[in-house]
Structures are given as C-alpha cells and as structure tokens.
Amino acid sequence: MIKKVRRHIVQDEPLLFEISSPGKKAYQLPELDVPAVDAVEALGAANVRSEIEGFPEVSEVENIRHYTRLSTWNFAIDLGLYPLGSCTMKYNPRINELVARTEGLAWGHPYQPEELSQGAFQILATLEKYLCECTGMDAITLQPAAGAHGEMTGLLLVRKYLESLGNPRKKVLVPDSAHGTNPATAAMVGYEVVSVKSNDHGMIDLAALEAATDEDVAALMVTNPNTIGVFERDIVKAAAILHAKGAQMYMDGANMNALVGICRPGDFGIDVMHMNLHKTFSTPHGGGGPGAGPVAIKKHLEPFLPVPRLKRIGRKYSHDYDRPQSIGKVRAFYGNFGVLVRALAYILAHGGPGLRNATIDALLNAQFIRKGLEPYFDLPVTEPTMHEVVFSHDRQEAKGVKTGDMAKRLIDYGFHAYTTSFPLIVHGAMMIEPTETEPKRELELFIDAMISIAKEVDEDPQLVIKAPHLTRTPRVDETLAARRPIVRWKP
Amino acid sequence: MRYLPKSDSERNEMLAACGLKSLDDLYSYLPSKVLIKKPLNIPAGISEYEIVDYFKKQANLMANGYASFLGAGVYNHYRPVLCDVVVSRGEFLTSYTPYQAEISQGTLTTIFEFQTMVCQLTGMEVANASMYDGSTAVPEAAMMAIRITGREHVIVAKSVHPEYRQVLHTYTLNQGIPVTECGYDSETGQLDLAGIEANLTDHTAAVIVQSPNFFGCLENVRALADLVHSKGALLVVVFTEAASLGVVQPPVDADIVVGELQSFAISPSYGGPFAGIIATKEKFIRQIPGRLVGQTVDANGNRAFCLTLATREQHIRREKATSNICTNQALIALMGTVFMSVYGKAGLRELAEQNLAKAHYLAGGLPARFKAPFFNEFVVRVGDPEALNKKLLKKKVIGGLALGRFYPELADCTLLCATEMSKRESMDIVRQAVQA
Numbered sequence: 001m002i003k004k005v006r007r008h009i010v011q012d013e014p015l016l017f018e019i020s021s022p023g024k025k026a027y028q029l030p031e032l033d034v035p036a037v038d039a040v041e042a043l044g045a046a047n048v049r050s051e052i053e054g055f056p057e058v059s060e061v062e063n064i065r066h067y068t069r070l071s072t073w074n075f076a077i078d079l080g081l082y083p084l085g086s087c088t089m090k091y092n093p094r095i096n097e098l099v100a101r102t103e104g105l106a107w108g109h110p111y112q113p114e115e116l117s118q119g120a121f122q123i124l125a126t127l128e129k130y131l132c133e134c135t136g137m138d139a140i141t142l143q144p145a146a147g148a149h150g151e152m153t154g155l156l157l158v159r160k161y162l163e164s165l166g167n168p169r170k171k172v173l174v175p176d177s178a179h180g181t182n183p184a185t186a187a188m189v190g191y192e193v194v195s196v197k198s199n200d201h202g203m204i205d206l207a208a209l210e211a212a213t214d215e216d217v218a219a220l221m222v223t224n225p226n227t228i229g230v231f232e233r234d235i236v237k238a239a240a241i242l243h244a245k246g247a248q249m250y251m252d253g254a255n256m257n258a259l260v261g262i263c264r265p266g267d268f269g270i271d272v273m274h275m276n277l278h279k280t281f282s283t284p285h286g287g288g289g290p291g292a293g294p295v296a297i298k299k300h301l302e303p304f305l306p307v308p309r310l311k312r313i314g315r316k317y318s319h320d321y322d323r324p325q326s327i328g329k330v331r332a333f334y335g336n337f338g339v340l341v342r343a344l345a346y347i348l349a350h351g352g353p354g355l356r357n358a359t360i361d362a363l364l365n366a367q368f369i370r371k372g373l374e375p376y377f378d379l380p381v382t383e384p385t386m387h388e389v390v391f392s393h394d395r396q397e398a399k400g401v402k403t404g405d406m407a408k409r410l411i412d413y414g415f416h417a418y419t420t421s422f423p424l425i426v427h428g429a430m431m432i433e434p435t436e437t438e439p440k441r442e443l444e445l446f447i448d449a450m451i452s453i454a455k456e457v458d459e460d461p462q463l464v465i466k467a468p469h470l471t472r473t474p475r476v477d478e479t480l481a482a483r484r485p486i487v488r489w490k491p
Numbered sequence: 492m493r494y495l496p497k498s499d500s501e502r503n504e505m506l507a508a509c510g511l512k513s514l515d516d517l518y519s520y521l522p523s524k525v526l527i528k529k530p531l532n533i534p535a536g537i538s539e540y541e542i543v544d545y546f547k548k549q550a551n552l553m554a555n556g557y558a559s560f561l562g563a564g565v566y567n568h569y570r571p572v573l574c575d576v577v578v579s580r581g582e583f584l585t586s587y588t589p590y591q592a593e594i595s596q597g598t599l600t601t602i603f604e605f606q607t608m609v610c611q612l613t614g615m616e617v618a619n620a621s622m623y624d625g626s627t628a629v630p631e632a633a634m635m636a637i638r639i640t641g642r643e644h645v646i647v648a649k650s651v652h653p654e655y656r657q658v659l660h661t662y663t664l665n666q667g668i669p670v671t672e673c674g675y676d677s678e679t680g681q682l683d684l685a686g687i688e689a690n691l692t693d694h695t696a697a698v699i700v701q702s703p704n705f706f707g708c709l710e711n712v713r714a715l716a717d718l719v720h721s722k723g724a725l726l727v728v729v730f731t732e733a734a735s736l737g738v739v740q741p742p743v744d745a746d747i748v749v750g751e752l753q754s755f756a757i758s759p760s761y762g763g764p765f766a767g768i769i770a771t772k773e774k775f776i777r778q779i780p781g782r783l784v785g786q787t788v789d790a791n792g793n794r795a796f797c798l799t800l801a802t803r804e805q806h807i808r809r810e811k812a813t814s815n816i817c818t819n820q821a822l823i824a825l826m827g828t829v830f831m832s833v834y835g836k837a838g839l840r841e842l843a844e845q846n847l848a849k850a851h852y853l854a855g856g857l858p859a860r861f862k863a864p865f866f867n868e869f870v871v872r873v874g875d876p877e878a879l880n881k882k883l884l885k886k887k888v889i890g891g892l893a894l895g896r897f898y899p900e901l902a903d904c905t906l907l908c909a910t911e912m913s914k915r916e917s918m919d920i921v922r923q924a925v926q927a
Contacts (some may be wrong), residue, residue, distance in 0.1 A: 016832050027571065029841055055611050060573065060833070063829070071577075071580045072597065073594075076582045078582070082587065089585075091494055095542055095543070097579065099542060106758040108760065109559055117552075118552040119550055122549050134531060146816075147817065183810035184812040185815040187810040261530075261531055262518050263521060286578070286821050288588035288820075290623075332625070333762025336763040336764040349542060351535040353531075353536070354536040357492050358492060363517040364506070466790075468594075471593045476787055477787045478797050481799040482802075488616075489607040
C-alpha cells in the first residue's frame, strides 16, 4: 500500500520558445552614462550579428512561473529519500548556499591582487588542512572540477612521478566492480586498462591482483569501500603487492562518506585519491553539477601537483607558480571555489566529532535497510554492509520483473529510484544508499514500500513492469530519443 | 549534530532491529590496524551564526567596495535576481543527474532549452548540456576533432586564453597529441594567419582560436575557416565573453564552438564554478562529449525529454568512451538559462551594446596597443602596469591585468575590461591615471 504520497494538481507548461512573443521583456538596463556607440562603426559591418533568431522574449512573471512549474516536475532530496547507491544524496544545508553568496567571496575575481584575496586563501588553506586530516594524506589540490576530473589529475600525478623515476609504465589495473569513469580516465591519461576480476565476496582477489601486477603496472584504481558497500578487508595486502612492484595505489574516494572519522586511506596504503565534495561533503548535486574533486596525495607526489600551490609567508598567502615538476593546470584558475566554500561550511558545522557521527549514522541507516529487506530480495554479497547495500533482482526476475522495473515502481511510492544495474558484477543490481540524513520514519516507509513492491511482483507483475503510474510523465521512450536525436527546439 | 535527524532512542531501536548492541558494532569488524587511533583534529561543530560570521570575516579580507576593470576570462555582469530565485528551488538544487526521466522532467526541460539557446547564440546546430568550464571544454573539443578527422595534430593560437592553453597542454601531453602554438600579429592583435598556414598539414585535426580573443580583438573567422577547411582540418572557435554574442557575429563557419558562460549570471566566485559550452554541426553529434538531452515521447504520447546517446559515455563504454566526463554543470547552466530568458532577444543586444559603449568610452584617448576592433576588452600600453595598478588601488579601483605574466613581450601593457557595471566616474579615474 502506498502510504507516503497522494496525487495533486501539476501545472503544465510549454517551452520558453512557445510562450515567447515579440516585444515582451523581463529586464531593464540603466541609462547609459557614456555616449552610445554604433556597433557597425566600432566593429565593422561583417562583425555585427543580425538578431538572435528564435531567442525568447518572455515577461518576468511568465519567467518565474515557467521555471517554478518545471521545478515541480522534479524529485529532490528536499522531498524525500533519494536512495541512489554510489551517489550519496544527502541533505544540503542551506547555510552553505548563503555563505557562498557572501559578497566579497562571490564577487572575487581570480586575478584580483593577492593582498585583496587573503580571505579566499584562508578558506582554501583551512579546507586543505581539514581534508588532509580526514584522509590521512599529506597534501591536496583543490583544482579539479569533479570526481572524474580528480581521477584524471590523480593519474597524471602518478604518471609524472613514475616518469621522474625513468618509466611512466603502460597499464592501469581496474577492478571489474569499478565506476565507469575509472577505465575512461586511465585511457585519457594514456594507459592501457586491465580489468581485474573480483572474488566471490565482491572483493579484490589477491591472487588475481598478484598475477596482474608487474613492472608495467602504473597503478591500481581501487574504490574503498567498494561499489558493493563492502570494506576491502585486504586493502593493506593489496597495497603491499602494488608497492612491491613500484606501482601506486589510487583510491576512488566516491565512498569516502563511509570512512570519515573511522579510518583514513592514508593509513591503509593509499598514495593518491580523489574525493567528491558533492557526495561526502554535501555540496548540492544541482541536477548534475557543479561538483568538486580534490586530489589528496602522499608526500612523494607533492612536487607534481597542479599550479598554483598556496604559499604562506608569515601571515600572508600567495600563489606559487614556481613548481618545475608540476603536471601544469587541469582547469583555469583555482578550482570550483564556490563549491569549496560550501564544503568548508559543512565541515565547520559538523566539526571532527560530528563528521564521525554522520559516518556512523550512514552505516546504521544502510544496515537498517539491509535487515529490513533481506527476507524479500537476494543479497549476493553477504559481507558486512557499510554505507550502501546491493541486492539482486534474481528472485523477482523469475516473474519477469527486473531491477529497473522495481526502481520505477518505487517512484509511485514517493521515493526516488535506487541505482540499477550497477555495479556490473552483480546480476540485476539494486544498489541502495540512504545516507545519514534520513529520519527513521522515512527509512521505515521505504522498507515498507520495497516489501509492498516485492508482493506486487508476486501478485501482479504487470503493475510493476508498467510503472510508474502516478507521475505526471509515465515511462519515457529512450530508444526513440537515441534513434532520432532531437536535441534542440525548432519552430 | 543538527543535520542528523535521529534521537538516541531511535538509534537504539534501530540497532536492536539490526541485532546490534552498540554503534561501534557497525564498524568494529574492520581490521584493527586500519581503524583510526585518535579523533580527527578538527574543532567541534559550530552554529549557523558562527559560520556566517566566519565567512563574513574572510569576505572582508577580499576586495569589497572596489571598482574593477579586470576581465581576462571572468567578467563582472549584473545578475538578475530571478537567477538565484530559480536555482535556489530545492527541486533544482537538490536533485541528481536526471537519469530517471519520469521524475526529472524539470531539469531535462531546462537543459533542452539551454541546448537550444546555446545553438541560437552560437549559430551551431547542436549543443550539449554543458561542460565543467571553458578551459576544460577546449581539450575536449580538440579530442573530438581528433576522433572525427582521424588525425592527431592540433594548432592553437597564442591569442587563446593562456590558462585555457595550459589546460590543453596538460590534457594532450600523454595522449600522443602534438600541439603547435601560433603567434599573433603585433600590429592588429589578431592571430597570425600566415603562421597558421605554415603549420597546417594533412595531419592537423583542429585549429583552435578565440574570438573575441584574449586581447579583446575580434578575429576574422571566415577567412580562417576557408584556410582550415582547405586542408581538411576542423576549426574550433573559443569565446570567454558570452555577452559579446549579443552583438558580435557568431562563428557560424566554425565546426566546433566552445566557450565559457560565466558572463550569464554566474558570479566570478574567485574562478568557479562556471559552465562551459560545446556546440557543433549536427553531423558530429555522436562525437560530442558529455551529457545530451533529447526530445522523445512518454507512454501517453506526450512530449518528454531524456538523456540520450549515452552509448558515447563512460558508464556504458568505459575505456572506449568519448570522455571520462560524468556530469555537466547543470545548476550553473540553469543560471545561464534563466539569464538568457530574462534578457531575451532584445535585452542581450542592449546589454552587449552597453558593454561596447562603456569599453569604447574607457578606451577613449588611451594608447591602444592593437588595431583590431574590440568588444569590451582591450590592451593599452601603460609603461609599468603594476605601478599603475598600485596607484589605482589607493583610489579603490582594481586596474587591468598586467600582461607580462603571460606575454613577456607585452610587459608594458595592461588588459582593461569595462562592462555595463562600470561607472563613468571610475572609468575617468582609470583614464586619468593612465594618461598622467
């Protein structure tokens, strides 16, 4: 039975271009306080464009209604549990939005004089210090714009370091349970990708790893806890295998939210790792960005970090570009500063003890869901669950119902879908991550909904296969979109 | 901790339901040598009030109350209130990448509108859902051109933003992509066409130029396009100042247009987050990196949108993907989308014309270094730019960018920018200081 939602009126809304009509305005510019300039005279006729064909002309009221109506077609954390495994959809504190808009910070120009940038430097230096403390690493660059961008930065550091020893090597090992960004990144940095099979427990198979590791291997890209939500019990031994051959341990820190305050990658053999501040440190996902993907490293990789580095002389900071071994820049300026501000605000609110409590509550929530659902769904890997739990649709598939169908049915119950079909090593994966910011009642409603769906699969599988039924938009034809791509509006 | 929504008694009930005795049981099975030995050395959590206070204190160490004439890739434009109102809605702010189309039509529709407006603005046929920023969009465009042409060499003009070129070098270094930099004409400030011609070969995949370029000069894209296409290479045109497209002819002869949308309601924010764009011809759509939203129908036959052509992407293709990019900059792109719809067709033109007027007023009577036409940025020969900037700072004015840092031969020059936000009295201070 659906307990969390009931239907209400949803406004319909055309595209901007369809409510546009000539002469409507939502802007007013101030009077020019200097003489107007004739564009043709200043730029030459060939350099002046004609009107922007098709561009909207919409009033202010219509604008705000347009976007407000569209917004109501979205699900969001603010509406309820968003159990996307691996994505860490936790509450986004609004204070973080407020402080990122503080005037001196929001309007700071990256080239303004260093003596007028000390506030930004203080913020960056403090965040660097706290992130190093959380990870047990020696130094960090805040420049990468996203997790995948951090992966690229991290592998570039590995490559430059190995080059400095005389040989960049050829291969990067990637477990078959890894995020798709890992192999894609390794290819971009010029490495051949070698997939390493997981063992029956969904973990690194030490024998397979040892067999794959030779003098041509630059690094292993490991996710810990892995994408099944299980801590890699043999991580220290894995690091020893890599290090014995002179290779580096790269950690994908997508699941760092399961570790903060409990254990630190720097203490279990990791040389380089990225973090997703939009996951662990709760900067808003915003419908798909912006994020930030800082890369933390051990001391031997420090000379290679992107420029500029922060340099402190007395009480003043400055940018240090004099870093001859640096990999260069991975992004213009200094990274997604506004995102970094939000992450620091999150850390300040929690403090050290609060960060640890948040991690423990995330583990508790995942454990609670596992216990509640284990009788109803197959759990292929029964190792202890950390922050997320991965079931399989095996039991329901017998009735013709797949993970994606149940995920869509979950929407009718007032929740976002869980992650489907990932990780690839679990057949029909149902990957559920509640995060620490879910109340007990919301978790109970979720468990209740999943049990109810399991019953529906038994009694009326078509109900699940054809879901969702209660959304404004029923199932969307993705095949048609790909077969005949229409990616812009035309009159 | 105020963001944790459980009472201790609820925690105990949950532990009991899980058959656990204490919270420690949730992780105590981990190998003891990996468990943390002492608490994190981060002070205890603080209140909202103290957080606001902390950031205000840092903000006060920044350039509050200064007029600024810095551009160089980051511009001071007015941000209509509606932009923040829209992106602050929880439905946009706190949602994920719109994989579940049925409950993400809000985000998907705005991205479809974004892609459409980027096409209209740039004169291209297709655009993706945005990139991290302008600088990272450049190497992505280069890699795209390499995939399309099957060639490996890239030419980039030195009048492209220096930091964008640095990012290009970082990305290409390990992929066996040789990059040649070509100079600029020291009279006009435009790219050196002969230099590009001399370096253009049958191996060249892309020629990358910027217009308006880093010096603010408009490039002759049409002439360059003919040259580049005659050798079978693709022309990539970059912009950093999106507001220029309100009045400047878009680079319709380009094959790929990449740029930075920061000017469209995205605060400078000490360098990010911004949003890049990548737009191209329809025939290249399958080689475009990043997210794309496409139109389709739902089960009732109504128009709907979804992410599409995902087979290009890393979560499907893994090491054979077009890029490792996993997200776009949805919320920032949304700011830009609202900005474009607030200004609209007439507003963007008027905004651009105000920029043109302000910059030409500021430039009036100053010793221009280059002759080419400019939009809202230009290079002035001032002798000692650092000394000039020091003098201006005393009057609460941040001067231009001293160019010696990127172009040693222009060490006596400064790059000045004026926008609709520049006030006449501040511009007069700069003019007098340069002329003094």
